[in-house]
Amino acid sequence: MATENVKKAPVDLSKDVQKDDSQLMQKEMIGGNFDKLAAAADDPDMKVVYTFVPGNLNELVQCFDVTGNYPEINALQSAMRKKTGPYIMEAERFGQDEDVCTYVKADLGMMRKGNIGPSGKKIADPDLLLLSYTGCFTFMKWFEALRHEYNCDTTMLHVPYQGDGEITQNMREYVVKQLKEDIIPALERTSGVKFDIDRLRENLGESAKAEDRLVDVLQTAKNKPSPIDSYFGGIYYVGPSFSAFRGTPECTAYYQALWEEVNARLEAGLGPVTPEGTMEKERYRLVVEGPPNYTHMREFWKMFYDEGAVVVASSYTKVGGVYEDGFRHDPNNPLESLADYCLGCYTNLNLPARTKMLEDYINDYEADGLLINSIKSCNSFSAGQLLMMNEIEKRTGKPAAFVETDLVDPRYFSASNVKNRLESYFQMIEQKRTSSAA
Amino acid sequence: MKTEEIIQRCEALYEDLNFTSAREWKAAEPGRHVIGFLPIYIPRELIHAAGMLPLGIYGGGDQMEVIQGDAFYQSYICRIPRSTIELALTGKLDFVDGMLFPSICDVIRNLSGVWKLTQPDTYVRYVDVPQNYEKEVGGKFYIQEMRELMDGLEKISGREITDDQLRESIVVYNKNRELINELYHQRAKTPWNIPVTEVYLLMRAGQVLPVEDHNQMLSDYLTSVDQVQRPKRDNTKIILNGMFCEQPPLNLVRSIELAGCYVVDDDFILVNRWLRENVKESGDPLENLSDAFLEHSTRTSATYEPDESKKGSQLVEAVQKTGAQGVIFAAPSFCDPALLERPMLQDVLDQNNIPNIAFKYAENTGQMQPIREQAGTFADSIKLWS
Numbered sequence: 001m002a003t004e005n006v007k008k009a010p011v012d013l014s015k016d017v018q019k020d021d022s023q024l025m026q027k028e029m030i031g032g033n034f035d036k037l038a039a040a041a042d043d044p045d046m047k048v049v050y051t052f053v054p055g056n057l058n059e060l061v062q063c064f065d066v067t068g069n070y071p072e073i074n075a076l077q078s079a080m081r082k083k084t085g086p087y088i089m090e091a092e093r094f095g096q097d098e099d100v101c102t103y104v105k106a107d108l109g110m111m112r113k114g115n116i117g118p119s120g121k122k123i124a125d126p127d128l129l130l131l132s133y134t135g136c137f138t139f140m141k142w143f144e145a146l147r148h149e150y151n152c153d154t155t156m157l158h159v160p161y162q163g164d165g166e167i168t169q170n171m172r173e174y175v176v177k178q179l180k181e182d183i184i185p186a187l188e189r190t191s192g193v194k195f196d197i198d199r200l201r202e203n204l205g206e207s208a209k210a211e212d213r214l215v216d217v218l219q220t221a222k223n224k225p226s227p228i229d230s231y232f233g234g235i236y237y238v239g240p241s242f243s244a245f246r247g248t249p250e251c252t253a254y255y256q257a258l259w260e261e262v263n264a265r266l267e268a269g270l271g272p273v274t275p276e277g278t279m280e281k282e283r284y285r286l287v288v289e290g291p292p293n294y295t296h297m298r299e300f301w302k303m304f305y306d307e308g309a310v311v312v313a314s315s316y317t318k319v320g321g322v323y324e325d326g327f328r329h330d331p332n333n334p335l336e337s338l339a340d341y342c343l344g345c346y347t348n349l350n351l352p353a354r355t356k357m358l359e360d361y362i363n364d365y366e367a368d369g370l371l372i373n374s375i376k377s378c379n380s381f382s383a384g385q386l387l388m389m390n391e392i393e394k395r396t397g398k399p400a401a402f403v404e405t406d407l408v409d410p411r412y413f414s415a416s417n418v419k420n421r422l423e424s425y426f427q428m429i430e431q432k433r434t435s436s437a438a
Numbered sequence: 439m440k441t442e443e444i445i446q447r448c449e450a451l452y453e454d455l456n457f458t459s460a461r462e463w464k465a466a467e468p469g470r471h472v473i474g475f476l477p478i479y480i481p482r483e484l485i486h487a488a489g490m491l492p493l494g495i496y497g498g499g500d501q502m503e504v505i506q507g508d509a510f511y512q513s514y515i516c517r518i519p520r521s522t523i524e525l526a527l528t529g530k531l532d533f534v535d536g537m538l539f540p541s542i543c544d545v546i547r548n549l550s551g552v553w554k555l556t557q558p559d560t561y562v563r564y565v566d567v568p569q570n571y572e573k574e575v576g577g578k579f580y581i582q583e584m585r586e587l588m589d590g591l592e593k594i595s596g597r598e599i600t601d602d603q604l605r606e607s608i609v610v611y612n613k614n615r616e617l618i619n620e621l622y623h624q625r626a627k628t629p630w631n632i633p634v635t636e637v638y639l640l641m642r643a644g645q646v647l648p649v650e651d652h653n654q655m656l657s658d659y660l661t662s663v664d665q666v667q668r669p670k671r672d673n674t675k676i677i678l679n680g681m682f683c684e685q686p687p688l689n690l691v692r693s694i695e696l697a698g699c700y701v702v703d704d705d706f707i708l709v710n711r712w713l714r715e716n717v718k719e720s721g722d723p724l725e726n727l728s729d730a731f732l733e734h735s736t737r738t739s740a741t742y743e744p745d746e747s748k749k750g751s752q753l754v755e756a757v758q759k760t761g762a763q764g765v766i767f768a769a770p771s772f773c774d775p776a777l778l779e780r781p782m783l784q785d786v787l788d789q790n791n792i793p794n795i796a797f798k799y800a801e802n803t804g805q806m807q808p809i810r811e812q813a814g815t816f817a818d819s820i821k822l823w824s
Binding site for chain 1: 509510511512514515519539541542543544545547548549550551552554555556563564565566568569570572574575576578579582583586739740742743744746749769771772773774775777778779780781782784785798
């Protein structure tokens with residue numbers, strides 16, 4: 001390792017972590033939604049819609065006074081609380097194969113064990129499964145599996161893949177027609193509330209404001225030092241936008257508060273907040289491709305901040321929407337902009353577009369290189385990543401590295417392997433700097 | 439032509455990873471083009487109407503050593519993309535003018551991007567088919583997708599595809615469907631006379647031959663096999679499910695039969711049987727292809743079933759129609775579609791008291807003994823206790 005790196009004493013990972021005000025604000029929001037989902041379990045008048053993060057239609061869902069439940073969020077929240085291991089094994093005991101997505105198995109296992117959510121409260125059964133089939137094949141089978149168990153109403157939005165790297169009018173019209181003819185009628189049927197397009201416009205306007213601030217926050221990482229970590233911290237930053245809150249004034253307020261908090265850090269020249277406080281010295285600036293590991297999140301993050309490594313841009317923070325190129329939900333074109341949003345989510349982009357995005361991140365954020373966290377569970381992300389890595393090395397001349405973990409399956413996190421690879425990678429960056437300087 | 443000669447030819451085509459017959463077809467006349475496609479379904483009529491040869495690419499099987507392809511994929515991703523890219527990187531697909539990647543799963547979807555990045559001179563298209571089966575919604579989307587695919591083919595050939603040409607192609611593929619349906623019908627009636635390996639090889643031959651030649655081959659086989667009398671054994675009739683993408687080694691298929699199972703239905707090479715009924719031959723050909731897709735598609739794990747009550751119904755119907763006594767789920771390792779679908783189908787089969795077992799394979803699986811033992815035990819248990 002570099003000589004300036006001084007190893008810190010072991011830290012008790014179980015102690016309380018330091019949190020920003022925005023994190024506490026978000027915690028309350030998420031807790032409030034879990035409370036609603038728990039209340040709905042005892043109140044047949046409260047309707048619950050299960051749906052996914054990528055391509056979520058939260059602005060539309062909010063028009064019908066229903067409560068959104070996001071199985072991926074439940075799985076990752078449960079993983080952070082070390083609950084997913086038994087859930088996954090439960091699902092495997094009931095016939096799910098060891099090879100398939102652990103998000104699915106964590107969700108099915110949780111359901112079989114009483115559907116007790118990460119907050120410890122029961123999550124109401126779905127009144128409607130809203131399958132937004134965007135960027136991930138597994139979503140389709142996941143909700144078929146849930147429907148098989150719950151036998152409830154299901155509606156599906158098929159979002160075509162950007163195979164040629166562009167959104168065509170045919171794709172857009174197809175999505176809009178499905179919204180009009182399938183999704184909206186299903187939500188009306190479930191909720192008993194008639195669709196009001198003005199209400200949707202209002203929600204979309206709120207989304208656009210929140211999206212402006214989210215982009216501002218993520219782009220502060222172009223500064224040196226970066227006041228944020230766009231991967232480990234970024235996961236928190238995108239939380240409200242990617243889940244049950246986008247399109248609400250509450251969400252807009254969250255992003256305004258977050259922006260003020262981050263801007264203050266920027267003006268003070270501070271680095272990102274880590275669970276152990278502000279990162280003092282930024283030594284490596286990385287771009288990260290792929291989802292994180294949630295079962296050992298803090299241990300994983302610590303491997304970075306202990307070495308002064310900050311993630312300045314990540315693809316994972318784009319799975320629930322890509323906004324940096326100017327896309328915003330648009331109240332003037334409500335259904336079309338919902339379609340474009342769904343079509344533009346990161347995993348719905350083809351490999352050349354994803355590669356170009358990461359290449360641009362390395363250049364625009366002046367990163368030292370690319371790190372790929374390849375997730376065993378997620379073929380949508382993972383298939384093709386090795387080629388992307390080679391391409392980016394070739395195009396940028398910056399070193400790239402590859403680690404393998406899983407989203408929510410604790411069996412696939414090997415701390416020593418990941419740490420060894422990261423240490424080698426940081427050495428590689430140092431060598432590259434030395435050879436560039438010579 | 440005798441049955442043995444036909445099957446010998448099929449076997450030679452199956453083993454030829456240089457695709458010599460397709461190369462010869464292309465070289466026979468100037469201006470000919472070959473369009474490769476991956477499983478599971480593409481409307482081959484469009485390629486045929488463009489005067490091109492649709493070439494099914496089903497990975498490298500158990501004959502090819504994958505060296506470069508392994509550098510493209512992590513250990514937890516199935517084998518077909520790595521052996522397919524190996525075919526390209528070793529020059530075995532250097533005569534192919536375009537590659538189509540159907541919407542079957544995330545791995546094949548992303549393979550289209552791998553192709554775009556590594557084979558920049560080849561026409562590459564991801565072929566999205568609708569998961570919405572309403573004519574005004576999914577149908578319109580699909581027709582436009584087919585038009586865009588035709589535009590791409592026309593740019594390669596330099597000539598327009600006319601409606602008449604499309605209608606002619608529909609006729610010839612309808613004939614192909616009829617012959618294959620007849621083959622499956624005969625096999626279900628007399629499975630001892632039409633071994634599973636022969637059905638498999640005949641289906642594979644259709645992926646590399648011009649459809650007219652394949653039609654002749656099927657016709658010849660049906661005539662010749664009618665004259666053959668093979669011994670009828672006390673085997674159990676089963677259906678194979680899950681082998682629609684990454685292919686099982688031929689020995690694996692053979693082992694199942696040797697273990698005491700007569701295969702009376704399967705999901706091999708589904709592009710041949712995707713449309714369960716013929717496409718209308720008069721009128722707007724794209725609309726007819728679209729209608730056939732919306733109304734007569736095979737339900738597989740790569741498709742969304744909008745109606746829970748119909749989940750698995752085609753499989754149950756197949757059991758009833760063929761008189762199968764059980765179902766063997768055989769899926770490639772790491773195959774998300776097949777493995778995620780399997781528990782739901784097993785549940786439906788259990789509700790209908792249809793015995794079933796499951797195992798996994800890879801295209802290069804070499805050890806057949808465990809599979810033979812599993813299939814044999816399954817067959818025996820049905821005979822003894824069902």
